[in-house]
Amino acid sequence: MIEVRNISKSFKNTEILKNISIKFEKGKNNLIIGQSGSGKTVLMKSIVGLHNVDKGEIFFDGQPFLIMNDKQKKKIRREIGMLFQGSALFDYMTVEENVMFPITMFTNQSLEEKLERVNFCLSRVDLENANKLYPSELSGGMKKRVAIARAISMNPKYLFCDEPNSGLDPRTASIIDDLIAELTEEFQTTTIINTHDMNSVLKIGDNIAFIYKGELCWQGNKTEILNTDNEKLNSFVFATELTKRLK
Amino acid sequence: MLKHIGEYLLLMKQVFSKPEKKKILLSQIMREFDSIGVDSLVIVMIISLFMGAVTALQLAFNLSGNPVVPTYTIGYATRETIVLEFSPTIVCLILAGKIGSRIASEIGTMRVTEQIDALEIMGINSANYLIQPKIIASLIIIPVLIAISMFLAILGGWLAGIFTGLFTSHDYIYGIQSWYHTYEIVYAFEKTFCFAFIISSVSGYFGYITKGGALEVGQASTKAVVNSSILIIIFNLILTQLLLA
Ligand SMILES: Nc1ncnc2c1ncn2[C@@H]1O[C@H](COP(=O)(O)OP(=O)(O)OP(=O)(O)O)[C@@H](O)[C@H]1O
Ligand SMILES: [Mg+2]
Numbered sequence: 053m054i055e056v057r058n059i060s061k062s063f064k065n066t067e068i069l070k071n072i073s074i075k076f077e078k079g080k081n082n083l084i085i086g087q088s089g090s091g092k093t094v095l096m097k098s099i100v101g102l103h104n105v106d107k108g109e110i111f112f113d114g115q116p117f118l119i120m121n122d123k124q125k126k127k128i129r130r131e132i133g134m135l136f137q138g139s140a141l142f143d144y145m146t147v148e149e150n151v152m153f154p155i156t157m158f159t160n161q162s163l164e165e166k167l168e169r170v171n172f173c174l175s176r177v178d179l180e181n182a183n184k185l186y187p188s189e190l191s192g193g194m195k196k197r198v199a200i201a202r203a204i205s206m207n208p209k210y211l212f213c214d215e216p217n218s219g220l221d222p223r224t225a226s227i228i229d230d231l232i233a234e235l236t237e238e239f240q241t242t243t244i245i246n247t248h249d250m251n252s253v254l255k256i257g258d259n260i261a262f263i264y265k266g267e268l269c270w271q272g273n274k275t276e277i278l279n280t281d282n283e284k285l286n287s288f289v290f291a292t293e294l295t296k297r298l299k
Numbered sequence: 300m301l302k303h304i305g306e307y308l309l310l311m312k313q314v315f316s317k318p319e320k321k322k323i324l325l326s327q328i329m330r331e332f333d334s335i336g337v338d339s340l341v342i343v344m345i346i347s348l349f350m351g352a353v354t355a356l357q358l359a360f361n362l363s364g365n366p367v368v369p370t371y372t373i374g375y376a377t378r379e380t381i382v383l384e385f386s387p388t389i390v391c392l393i394l395a396g397k398i399g400s401r402i403a404s405e406i407g408t409m410r411v412t413e414q415i416d417a418l419e420i421m422g423i424n425s426a427n428y429l430i431q432p433k434i435i436a437s438l439i440i441i442p443v444l445i446a447i448s449m450f451l452a453i454l455g456g457w458l459a460g461i462f463t464g465l466f467t468s469h470d471y472i473y474g475i476q477s478w479y480h481t482y483e484i485v486y487a488f489e490k491t492f493c494f495a496f497i498i499s500s501v502s503g504y505f506g507y508i509t510k511g512g513a514l515e516v517g518q519a520s521t522k523a524v525v526n527s528s529i530l531i532i533i534f535n536l537i538l539t540q541l542l543l544a
Binding site: 127129130136137142143156 | 319320323408409412413414416417419420421422423
C-alpha cells in the first residue's frame with residue numbers, strides 16, 4: 053500500500069498539486085484520472101521522488117519515503133516498476149537489452165537466467181520476435197509494451213503506469229489494460245495508473261481518484277463513477293459520445 | 300555563474316561516487332572509446348597533417364633569405380609550436396566541438412525523453428552511470444589522439460618541405476631533434492589531461508541539466524561547446540604560467 057498525505061507541489065509560484073491525500077491499495081488498480089494538465093504526471097513523479105514536494109508525507113507500506121536517506125530510498129526504488137508517458141526506453145539498447153538492464157544492474161544471474169526472464173516478460177506483453185530491434189524501429193504501442201516488460205522485469209512491489217494506453221488503438225489499449233490488471237492481481241502489486249481513457253476507467257478502475265486542477269475532487273470506483281452528482285467529474289466522464297450514450 | 304559552478308561541483312561529487320558494477324563501467328568505457336576516440340580520429344588526422352604543413356611553410360617563408368638564422372630552425376620551431384600549443388590546445392578546442400556537443404546532446408536527449416528519470420527510478424545513480432564512463436574514456440583516449448596529432452603534424456611539416464623544396468629533409472629532421480626537453484612533452488600532456496577533463500565533465504554537466512525538449516537539447520550542446528572552449532583557453536593560460544614559469 054502507498055499512502056500520500058497532504059502533498060503540495062508548485063513550480064515557480066504556480067501551485068500544481070494542492071494538498072492531496074490518497075491511499076493506493078495493494079493488489080488493486082488505483083487510477084488517477086483527470087484532464088490533460090491537471091497534474092497527474094506531476095503527482096506520480098512526486099510519489100516516486102522524481103519531483104521534490106513542497107510539503108506532505110508519502111508512505112510505502114508504512115515507511116516514510118521523504119525522510120529516508122539515499123540508501124533507503126534506493127532500496128524502495130528497486131521495488132518500483134515505472135512506465136513513463138513517453139516510454140523512456142534506452143535508445144542505444146535493443147529491446148532485449150532494455151528489459152535485461154535492471155536485472156544485469158542488480159543481480160548476478162547468468163546470461164541464460166536473464167534471457168529466460170527477459171523472454172518471459174516479453175511474452176507477457178505479446179512481443180516475441182522483437183528482441184533484437186532498437187526502440188527507433190518500434191511502433192508507439194510496441195514501445196509501451198517493451199516499457200511494461202522492463203517495468204515488471206524485477207517483479208516490482210509497486211507498479212506505476214503513466215498513461216499506459218494513450219495513443220493506442222482501442223484493441224491494443226484494452227489488451228494493455230488487461231495485462232496490467234492481470235499482473236496486479238497475480239503479483240499483488242500496488243498499482244497506480246494515470247489515465248484519461250474512460251474505457252480503462254470502466255474496465256479496471258478498482259479505486260479511482262479524480263484530480264481537477266491539482267485538487268483531489270472525487271474518489272470512488274468504476275460503478276460509483278457513473279452515478280455521481282459531482283459536476284466536474286460528470287463533465288469529464290460524459291465528454292465522449294460513447295459515455296454519453298451510457299446515461 | 301556561481302550557481303553553475305556550485306551545481307557543477309555537486310554533480311561531480313555524484314559522478315565520482317562508487318559505480319554500481321565495475322564490469323558494466325568497463326563495458327561502457329569501451330563503448331565510449333569508440334564514440335569519443337575512433338569517431339574523432341579522422342578529423343584529428345586531417346587537421347594535424349595540414350596544420351603541421353602550413354606551420355612549417357609559414358616559418359620557411361619568413362626565414363628564407365635570412366642570413367643569421369639557420370634553416371634547421373624551421374624544424375625546431377615547428378616542433379615547438381606543435382608540441383606546446385597546436386596539438387594540446389588547438390586540437391582540444393576542436394575536440395571540444397566534436398566530443399563536447401556529442402556528449403551534451405546524448406545526455407540532454409536522455410534527460411528530455413525521461414530516460415534519466417527511468418534510471419533514477421530503478422535506483423541507479425544516473426550521473427555516475429552516464430557521465431563517469433565518458434570522463435574516464437576521455438582522459439584515456441584524448442591524450443592518445445593528441446599524441447597522434449603531434450606525430451602527424453610534424454610529419455606534415457616534413458612532407459611540406461619535401462614537396463616544395465623550401466627546406467631539406469635533413470635540416471628539418473635535425474631541427475626537430477634540437478634542444479629537446481622532456482618537460483615540454485610532460486607539460487603538453489598535463490595540459491591535455493586537464494582539457495580532456497574539462498571537455499567531458501563540462502559537456503556532461505550541460506547535458507545533464509537540460510530541461511524541456513529538442514530545442515533545449517540543441518542549446519545545451521551549444522553551451523557545452525562554448526563553455527568548454529572558454530575554459531580551455533583560460534586554463535591554458537593558467538597552466539602555462541604554473542607549469543613553465
Ligand atoms: N517540470 C515542470 N516545470 C514546470 N511546470 C511543469 C513541469 N511539469 C509539469 N508542469 C506543469 O504542471 C501542470 C500539470 O502537468 P502534468 O504533466 O502533471 O499534467 P497531466 O495531468 O499529466 O497531463 P497529461 O494528461 O496531458 O499528461 C501543467 O500545467 C504543466 O505545465
Ligand atoms: Mg501526464
